[in-house]
Amino acid sequence: MSVAPVQAKILAAVSIAPQAYFLKQIAGDRAEVVVMVPPGSDAHTYEPKPRQLADLSKAAVYFAIGMDFEDAWLPRFAAANPRMAIVKTDAGIDKIPMVAHHDDDDHDHDKGKKGHGHGKAETGHEHHDGEPDPHVWLSPSLAKVIGASMRDALSKADPDGAVDYAAGYARLAAQCDALDAEIKKVFADVPAGQRKFMVFHPSWGYFARDYGLTQIPIEQLGREPGPKALAGLIKEAKADGVKVIFVQPQLSAAQAETIAKGIGGATAAINPLAEDWPASLRGAAAALRQGLAGKTETK
Numbered sequence: 001m002s003v004a005p006v007q008a009k010i011l012a013a014v015s016i017a018p019q020a021y022f023l024k025q026i027a028g029d030r031a032e033v034v035v036m037v038p039p040g041s042d043a044h045t046y047e048p049k050p051r052q053l054a055d056l057s058k059a060a061v062y063f064a065i066g067m068d069f070e071d072a073w074l075p076r077f078a079a080a081n082p083r084m085a086i087v088k089t090d091a092g093i094d095k096i097p098m099v100a101h102h103d104d105d106d107h108d109h110d111k112g113k114k115g116h117g118h119g120k121a122e123t124g125h126e127h128h129d130g131e132p133d134p135h136v137w138l139s140p141s142l143a144k145v146i147g148a149s150m151r152d153a154l155s156k157a158d159p160d161g162a163v164d165y166a167a168g169y170a171r172l173a174a175q176c177d178a179l180d181a182e183i184k185k186v187f188a189d190v191p192a193g194q195r196k197f198m199v200f201h202p203s204w205g206y207f208a209r210d211y212g213l214t215q216i217p218i219e220q221l222g223r224e225p226g227p228k229a230l231a232g233l234i235k236e237a238k239a240d241g242v243k244v245i246f247v248q249p250q251l252s253a254a255q256a257e258t259i260a261k262g263i264g265g266a267t268a269a270i271n272p273l274a275e276d277w278p279a280s281l282r283g284a285a286a287a288l289r290q291g292l293a294g295k296t297e298t299k
Contacts, residue, residue: 009029009030009031009032010027010030010031010032010060010061010154010157010158010161011031011032011034011055011058011059011060012027012031012032012033012034012059012060012061012062012063012154012157013033013034013035013036013055013056013059013061013062013063013084014033014034014035014036014062014063014065015035015036015037015043015063015064015065015067015069015070016035016036016037016043016065016067016137016273017035017037017038017039017273017274017275018137018272018273018274018275018277018280019035019063019065019089019137019146019150020033020035020275021275021276021277021278022137022143022146022147022150022172022277023063023150025147025168025169025171025172025175026147026150026151026154026165026168026169026172027150027154027161027164027165027168028164028168030154030158030161030164030165031154031158034052034055034056034059035275036048036052037067037069037273039273039274039275040249040250041250042250042251043067043068043069043250043273044067044068044069044222045069046067046069047069047073048073053077053080056077056080056081056084057080057081058081059081059084060083060084060085060157060158061084061085061086061087061153061154061157062074062077062084062085062086062087063087063089063149063150063153064086064087064088064089064090065088065089065090065134065136065137065146066088066090066095066132066134066136067134068134074086085153085156085157087149087150087153088149089145089146089149089150090134090136090146091149092145092149093136093142093145093146095132095133095134095136096132096133096205096206096209097130097131097132097133098130098131098132098133098202098205099202099205099217133202133205133206135203135204135205135206135272136206137272137277138203138204138206138207138272138281138284139206139207139209139210140176140177140179140180140183140210140281141176141180141210142206143172143176143277144172144173144176144177147169147172147173147176148169150169151165151166151168151169175278179278179281179282180210182282182285183210183211183281183282183285184211186211186285186286186289187211187212187213187285187288187289190289190292194241194292195212195213195214195292196213196214196215196216196240196242196292197213197214197215197216197242197244197246197288197291197292198215198216198217198218198233198237198242198244198245198246198259199215199216199217199218199245199246199247199270200217200218200219200245200246200247200248200251200253200255200256201217201218201219201247201248201251202215202217202219203248203272204246204270204272204284207281207284211285213288213292216233216236216237216240216242218233218245218255218256218259224255225255230255230258230259233259234259234262234263237259237262237263237265238263242263242265242291243263243264243265243266243291244260244265244266244267244268244287244290244291245257245259245260245265245266245267245268246267246268246269246270246287246288246291247267247268247269247270248269248270248271248272248273249269249271250271250273253267253269268287268291270283270284270287270288271283271284272284
């Protein structure tokens with residue numbers, strides 16, 4: 001009796017955990033996945049461990065997504081494994097600019113002291129106003145674009161699996177469409193004047209755009225706001241009826257707590273880097289819906 005040969009898996013690497021979710025949906029058992037930024041780490045300040053670099057030397061493909069650390073590390077990854085294809089899964093996406101929360105006095109005061117690209121904030125990273133927002137995976141419609149890049153690169157690296165990858169991608173795309181429709185319903189009845197939410201790090205720009213919301217960032221281009229800006233944010237939150245300040249588990253929440261106290265509200269965590277991507281977006285939608293102005297009295 002002949003035994004079917006065991007299918008050799010290809011090793012594929014991704015920058016962040018949500019990409020691992022997409023990859024597993026598309027590749028199923030055909031690929032083994034290495035995630036560079038482990039859960040709980042700040043993707044902006046991440047540096048690969050020696051063990052991960054050893055894994056990368058065996059990888060067939062690396063799926064980048066436009067995170068800060070990739071600028072410094074992708075050339076090193078390529079040097080460590082010249083055979084590895086590096087695929088920018090955010091290619092072809094029109095990115096929206098990051099928008100800082102401005103307080104002129106605080107900003108002007110800082111500008112003279114701060115050189116470009118160093119003097120990073122306590123959160124460990126720095127954004128500049130108008131810089132492209134990297135958080136494209138938090139939009140179900142853009143997740144389909146990321147997935148299509150993965151499908152095509154996997155089919156190239158492992159042509160025998162092309163049919164499987166196409167079927168896996170079709171399942172992922174259907175899941176994205178269903179999730180998009182579900183989240184649209186969550187926000188459908190929110191009045192126009194109650195669609196602002198305040199968040200420490202502005203990760204949710206694409207999500208906000210997709211569902212007609214406005215995110216107000218606490219962080220100012222990677223820096224924590226000064227006392228004057230903090231007072232301004234508390235005033236703005238009160239004026240907008242904001243009662244919940246959203247934070248992500250990877251970053252310090254001290255200033256979010258200060259604002260929450262100042263408005264008599266609370267903080268809540270929403271995680272942009274969770275691997276269980278559909279559950280993470282559903283959870284964020286539910287938390288944001290509950291936290292939007294005028295809806296907090298129904299606890």
